[in-house]
Amino acid sequence: MSSLSYLAGFGNQHVSEALPGALPAGQNSPQRCPYGLYAELLSGTAFTAPRAVNLRTWMYRRQPSVVAGRYEAYTQPLWLSGAANVKASPPQPLRWGPLPWAQPGLDFVDGMRSYAVNGDPDAGVGIAVHLYVADRAMGRRAMVNADGEMLIVPQQGVLQIRTEFGCLAVEPGEIAVVPRGVAFKVDVDGPVRGYVCENHGAAFRLPELGPIGSNGLANPRDFLVPVAAFEDAAGPYEIVKKQDNHFWCSEQAHSPFNVVAWHGNLYAYKYDTRLFNTINTVSFDHCDPSIFTVLTSPSDTPGWANADFVIFPPRWMVAENTFRPPWYHRNVMSEFMGLVYGQYDAKPEGFKPGGASLHNAYVPHGPDTDAFAGASAADLKPHKLDHTLAFMFETRLRLRPTPFALGGGAMLESNYDQCWAGLADHFNPSTR
Ligand SMILES: O=C(O)Cc1cc(O)ccc1O
Numbered sequence: 001m002s003s004l005s006y007l008a009g010f011g012n013q014h015v016s017e018a019l020p021g022a023l024p025a026g027q028n029s030p031q032r033c034p035y036g037l038y039a040e041l042l043s044g045t046a047f048t049a050p051r052a053v054n055l056r057t058w059m060y061r062r063q064p065s066v067v068a069g070r071y072e073a074y075t076q077p078l079w080l081s082g083a084a085n086v087k088a089s090p091p092q093p094l095r096w097g098p099l100p101w102a103q104p105g106l107d108f109v110d111g112m113r114s115y116a117v118n119g120d121p122d123a124g125v126g127i128a129v130h131l132y133v134a135d136r137a138m139g140r141r142a143m144v145n146a147d148g149e150m151l152i153v154p155q156q157g158v159l160q161i162r163t164e165f166g167c168l169a170v171e172p173g174e175i176a177v178v179p180r181g182v183a184f185k186v187d188v189d190g191p192v193r194g195y196v197c198e199n200h201g202a203a204f205r206l207p208e209l210g211p212i213g214s215n216g217l218a219n220p221r222d223f224l225v226p227v228a229a230f231e232d233a234a235g236p237y238e239i240v241k242k243q244d245n246h247f248w249c250s251e252q253a254h255s256p257f258n259v260v261a262w263h264g265n266l267y268a269y270k271y272d273t274r275l276f277n278t279i280n281t282v283s284f285d286h287c288d289p290s291i292f293t294v295l296t297s298p299s300d301t302p303g304w305a306n307a308d309f310v311i312f313p314p315r316w317m318v319a320e321n322t323f324r325p326p327w328y329h330r331n332v333m334s335e336f337m338g339l340v341y342g343q344y345d346a347k348p349e350g351f352k353p354g355g356a357s358l359h360n361a362y363v364p365h366g367p368d369t370d371a372f373a374g375a376s377a378a379d380l381k382p383h384k385l386d387h388t389l390a391f392m393f394e395t396r397l398r399l400r401p402t403p404f405a406l407g408g409g410a411m412l413e414s415n416y417d418q419c420w421a422g423l424a425d426h427f428n429p430s431t432r
């Protein structure tokens, strides 16, 4: 997988064949497919969804996905979905240090640790937020997550992701999305760590640009899509399936990565956040972080997302007469944050790469004491916030931290609230 080629474009109707002529010409389901392949349709929306949001792909494969083994229960107790399976959240802000590689020999599936969940995968609502720590390749093991698409944010180490559509290599600074219900595996070459937003709702799409116009933020052509690539090596595969917050496993006689050609607009993709066209104030005041939205999963209420994926990329800070870091706020949406590298301006020292924070709906938060002091006194010349990538999974429903997240192994900070304790009352009626 060292030098992969990709197709480019978000939402395009892409066409890819690993062998010339493997795609039937002019129709989807001929009486006999080229090369003796089977035609299989994968839908990501109801057949009758409006054309602008309809998602489906045709695959031409050596055997259809229905040729599989019998499923038995599989245990992965630390990977959870659905608010019903977890107790309500405590009302204070929560923060975690970087998740350690406590147990060697874990792969991407067994190394998944759920931190916060909401909604219900069966109802197609909400998200689950996980961190993964792994150091083992999945090899001849694949996963199918029927509960949600997987937005993967690597924080350390390169992921070699093989999907039914082909292969993606994804490094820190980039993100990848694997559609719901699609077989994939993650191979690694050493320790890897990162974040996952498992999205039970509508598939992630690009946000509307409104008055920004027809360009800006994440540009569609920078999204890279795998080319068809099938595995040749014979031999069995283990399939781990997640469905309705339960895990199953089976052994099948062949690789699920047996798609020789495909066409459609439902596929895995990756995006390099360093290509984000960042838009921000050039006058005064701190804008809402929605200006940094890379991808959004809308809910049934316009403008109120099931989930937004928001980044805080390198950018020039130029606002005049302005407190430049985030303001103090209480937000109706719930905010789960991670840090891929560098420093986050609201908590320059306390928030560590590989760590995480949860500021749920109406939980007050904002810059820590040192950040407030620094930004209040700063010389407001143009300043580049550089070598940094923080991000936020923002979601409409309150997130519930899992027992793992609240327990000893997750590096929960016991004194996070103390970072604001020094914000003294400076009120003085005789000064303005
Ligand atoms: O809380 C946070 O750090 C995330 C955030 C950043 C920002 O610039 C404005 C609002 C917001 O929630």
Ligand SMILES: [Fe+2]
Residues within 6 Å of the ligand: 329, 331, 335, 359, 365
């Ligand atoms: Fe916030």
